[in-house]
């Protein structure tokens with residue numbers, strides 16, 4: 001007997017450190033596909049993040065505010081366990097490059113081994129955001145406030161820009 005989970009509820013998991021226009025695009029597209037979308041911010045105690053979990057939660061809450069079927073939460077531990085705890089049946093992820101596909105494929109196999117009833121669904125990055133990563137953003141921001149400021153709006157939701165620049169003052 002197959003265990004029934006909510007097939008209409010997906011959880012988009014990631015670090016969002018910081019949130020980018022690429023993440024926002026996946027959230028908006030995911031919200032059109034699934035009846036309910038939870039954005040899960042993974043908190044990894046072994047990594048020192050640029051933004052605290054509270055900051056990331058607040059920024060994500062601001063950008064999902066117009067989307068009535070989306071909520072945001074932080075979680076500790078394995079993503080797949082968080083998805084199960086929310087009675088969702090889909091992990092949503094985005095892929096940009098062949099390198100992403102390779103690592104995401106391995107991750108999805110591990111997640112399926114842990115929770116066979118939870119499927120990973122991938123959305124291909126939109127062409128205009130496919131070069132954006134949180135790592136790139138942190139590198140641009142580190143170039144210095146003035147040099148970075150003019151570029152960042154091409155990559156980031158407005159709500160992220162000032163808090164990011166203040167980190168590198």
Ligand code: ADP
Nearest residue numbers: 013014015016017022023093094095125129132
């Ligand atoms: P993680 O550390 O879990 O990879 P990220 O916040 O870097 O967390 O990414 C979360 C998810 O969003 C991943 O599936 C990643 O491939 C995807 N992603 C990141 N940037 C983009 C982008 N520009 N377009 C589409 N998907 C993206």
